[in-house]
Amino acid sequence: MSTITKAIPQRSPQEIIDLRRRHLNPSLSMSYQxxxxxxxxxxxxxxxxxxxxxxDMVNNVCHVGHCHPSVVAAGQAQMAELNTNTRYLHDNIVEYARRLSATFPEELSVVFLTNSGTEANDLALRLARTYSQAHDIIVVDHAYHGNSPTMIELSPYKFDGKGGQGRPAHIQVAEIPDDYRGRFRRGEADVGPRYAQDLHRAIAAIHARGEKPAAFFCESILGCGGQVVLPDHYLKEAYATARAAGAVCVADEVQVGFGRAGTHFWAFETQAVVPDIVTMGKPICNGHPMGAVVTRPEIAQAFMNGMEYFNTFAGNPVSCAMGLAVLDVIEQEQLQNNALQVGNAILHGLVELQKEFDMIGDVRGMGLFIGVEMVKDRHSLEPATEAANAVIEYLKAHHILLSTDGPYDNVLKLKPPIVFSMDNAEEFLRCLRDALRSIA
Structure with missing residues (x-):
């Protein structure tokens, strides 16, 4: 049986903008002026x-490159064969679970599949609360963990931002461990453990409510907080404190997993810790909607309380085929090492630019997850928000896509596909120098 599908009209950018305003969610933003x-x-x-x-220097979803032929072919082939749910047996889901869990420490061996990072974090919350038999949660300031109602409650980036309703009573916010502009600065002794001490305050506040902490959620490198690399030993001390109070430790790898950190496949490994639960999304399927939770067997077993976790689309054969292709490409094209080598080259180039331009206050990052904090004054650290956004518009006019983040919207965030090359890095650094000269 043949069918004829209607051709989609090719409209101008302005026509699309007008139709978006008429028919789409009005809070949906667009990039650039x-x-x-x-x-x-x-x-x-x-x-x-x-x-x-x-x-493209901002798309950490198309992790192994936009429209990678191997990933596209895997999805096309499986879609033409079968797509169904997990109530039927299929090789793809068990093969994916086996391959994914093999990338983790052996303590983390049970896989749950979802459709997004938000769903993964939402499920991690359920797992943590069921296992700990507690309710209250500790998060890090300015964190973003997803767009569902429960994840907005866990995201200071949202509940303390425009339109937010403030911190819910069952959420405690730990101090952001920013060793550039925070209380404890890079180069001082024991910066990570000193920031982690703030969890004691959060736990005391939970106990004062007559409650117990269920979980400590923390990104392995902070994204919306401004591309902040956690100080050494932060997670080691924070996890020990949380666990002593009965909480489960959740590593949010939605933005930084799958080799982006360069030195390790998972960014939490750079802190020499093993979380209780790890969540992932964005890069897992190179643009196809998929997410996952990996946890310890005892936590998964506690979730077996009679209420089945079934998700209609999660773990379907097409998603798993594409997820497997992503793992294959990362390995075969040595993209984790590429993230390390190219990321180091970019960091070196940015440090050289920092010597030339005082408005670059800080350069930080790991692999191909990098932040450049713009300031008006290196002593007061007054944020140079307008300058940062001027750089973004300059780069866009010169055909390089970037964006800003951080509490003051003054951090250039670099998180390109990890196929980013040395030539790409040189092109970016040249254009960034021109942009800084143009606004200096």
Whole structure:
């Protein structure tokens, strides 16, 4: 049986903007002062309707490159064969669970599949509360863990931001361990453990409510907090404190997992810890909607309380086929090592630019997850928010896509596909120098 599908009209950017405003969620934002219509992607590049290439330095979803042929082919082949749910037996889901768990420390061996990082964090919350038989949660300031109602409650980035309703009573917010502008600074002794001490305050506040902590959620490298690399030993001390109070430790790897950190496949490994639960999403399937939770067997077993966890689409054969292809590509193309080598080259180049431009207050990062904090004054650390956004617009005008983040929106965030090359890095550094000169 053949069918004829209607062709989708090719509209101008302004026509699309007008239709978005008429028919789409009005809170849905668009990037840049003049939004771009993208029609194609390949590797580290996106292409607009005129065929103009843009170097993509902000898309950590298409982890192994836009439209990677192996990932696309895996999805196409499986979609043409079968797509169904996990109530039927299928090789793909067990093979994916086996391959994914093999990347973790042996204590973490049970896999739950979801459709997104939000769902993964939401499920991690349920697991933690069921296992600990407690309710209250500790999170890190300015964290973002997802867009569901329960994850908004766990995300200071949202509940303390525009439209937010403030911190819920059952959430305690630990101090952000920012060793650039926080209370304890890089180069001082025991910075990580000193920041981790704030969990004692959070736990005391929970006990004062007559409650117990169920979980401590922390990104392995802080994203919305401003691309902040955790100080040495922070997680070791924070996890010990949380566990002593009966809490489960959750590592949110939604942005930084799958080799992006360069030195390790999972960023929590850089802190020499083993979490109780790890969540992931974004890069797991290179743009196809998928997420996962990996946990200890005893936590998974405690979840067997009679209420089945079934998710209609999670773990379907197509998603698993594409997830397996992503793992294959990372290994075969040695992309974790690429993230390390290219990331180090970018960090070195940024440090050199820092010597030339006083408005670069801090350069930090790991692998291909890097932050450049812009300041008006290196002593007062007054944020240079306008300058940071001017750099973003300059780069976009010169066909490089970047964005800002952090509590003051003054941190250039670099998180490109991990196929990003040395040539790409050199192109970015040249253009960034020009951008800084233009606004100096």
């Amino acid at each position: 003049q939004p771009v219509k993208m029609v194609r992607g390949r590797g580290a590049y996106l292409y607009d309707q005129d065929g103009q290439a843009y170097l």
